[in-house]
Amino acid sequence: MRVFVAVVTDGSFTTAADRLGTDKARISRIVSRMEKKLGAQLLTRSTRRLNVTEVGRDYFERAMCILTAAEAAEAAVAQQSREPKGLLKLTAGSEFGTMVVDDWIAAFLRMAPKVTVEAEYTNRLVDIIHEGFDVAVRVGTLEDSGLSARKLGEVSYGLYAAPGYLKRGPALSAVGDLKRHNLIMKTTRGRSNWALVNGEKTEKVTVSPRCAVNSTIAAKNLALAGLGITHLPRFMAEPYVAVGTLSCVLPGWAEVPAPVHAVFASSRYMDPKVRSFVDLCLSAFKDGGSQD
Known part of the structure; x- marks a missing residue:
């Protein structure tokens, strides 16, 4: 679609190829495959001129709308990636939440002025997907839940x-x-x-x-x-x-340190506010080592 729009805009296979960093033959093959797939002739070619058919003009206008929308979507995602905003819903254990996560939330709110936080501290195992939470901070060995997780550190x-x-x-x-x-x-x-x-x-x-x-x-x-x-x-x-x-x-004697994880739905499509909060939690652990 981008190739076809470039050809029509430039009025030439050669010029479009130069702008897209490829060769004229490849541009021609792509347009021919499009026409075969669509079952319609989009361009008429001669040794001197390149003309757009009526069907081709209609396709060009629709393609321009689609590509413009795609670029706008990419720009919106890029903007979101730079600035966390919106409501972050998180959960943590009652004691660890009160004594540790509170400080992380305070630091996060100072860092991200366009974010609001809703936190629930509870010792029950929260189903973050069905209960609508963005992230859970969990102390101890994780169950195999199919969720994504990032180890933040350990409690000794x-x-x-x-x-x-x-x-x-x-x-x-x-x-x-x-x-x-x-x-x-x-x-x-x-x-x-x-x-x-x-x-x-x-x-x-x-x-x-x-x-x-x-x-x-x-x-x-x-x-x-x-x-x-x-x-x-x-x-x-x-x-x-x-x-x-x-x-x-009895220094040195204690139970085995407990891992601390941030648990969330997906590591591939993390909302900027979730990614920023998890990064902050990890940084807090690194700055203080394990929660000694």
Whole structure:
């Protein structure tokens, strides 16, 4: 179609070939194939002149409209690619959302003034396609859902307790000593134990906890109150370590780091606002390393 429009516009196979960076014979073959496919003669040729038939003129006008619309569509997409805008709907886990994703949203809103954000923090597994979400931030191993995903980084963990508890508690120099301590455990599907690793070494802590909760934030609060030892994400615990209200115990021993992914419908046709938000999240992880 572009070739035919060029031929009619230039009035010459030779001139059209020069403009399109090809040769006259190829231009002639393309036009001949078009006429054969359409079952109509678009051009009449002579040694001196090139004339457009009535059918050819009609085709030319329609082709011009189509090509103009195609160029406008490409320009619109290119413009969209440069500037994120519109509503971004995202979801994340309640605790990670409140403590980490909030900061990402704030940075994104400052960066993209034409974007609005609607966030839902929940611990249920959201069906982002059927529920109309653009992106989900998920901590942990992903299920095989057919969705696209980009790994942002990892959340690393440690064991923590208040200094006051450690002063009055039993000696603690090995994982086996934990059985003599008050433990505060987050329950997962009714399970309350820790599978700790340290390099090549592994230990499973299966003692009954002094307190079992279903919230990491609750476990942190109870540890701050001096009620025992708990297992926390480092990004949650380290600010308290910095001010001396929590101490890391048995350094090096913790559960395996959990991957963090941004999950979205398609990596091939990403809306600019989704691509920009995911890029920002990835940059945030790189700047701070794993969420330590």
